[in-house]
Amino acid sequence: VTGGVITSAGVVLAATFGALSVLPLVPSVQTAVIIGVGVLLDTFLVRSLLVPALALHVGRRTWWPSALARPAPRPVAAPAVERVPAVS
Incomplete structure (x- = not known):
């Protein structure tokens, strides 16, 4: 659901650092390229891929320490009712 927002935020952040790459200062260009590539790798x-795959693999423990991490309660079977034979 939030994939579009995350992707667009990553692209905007990478473009912001990409704007630094046109500066005439070599350290600024190097920093901008490294951070821009890192942000794009993180975004895409x-x-x-990796976070959803890890969440699928880990299961409910993904939500630790929340209550969502606890195992689902098992349904309790109702006690058996004894049938007493009718006396005729």
């Missing part, structure tokens, strides 16, 4: 690889 980590948050789109």
Whole structure:
């Protein structure tokens, strides 16, 4: 559901650092390229593929320490009712 927001935020952040790459200062260009590539990798690889795969693999423990991490309660079977034979 939030994939579009995360992707667009990552692209905007990478473009912001990409704007630094036109500065005439070499350290600024190097920093901008490294951070821009890192943000794009994080946006498209980590948050789109690895995090959902890890959440699927880990299961309910993903939500630790929330109550959602606790195992689902098992339904309790009703006690058996004894039938007393009718006396005729």
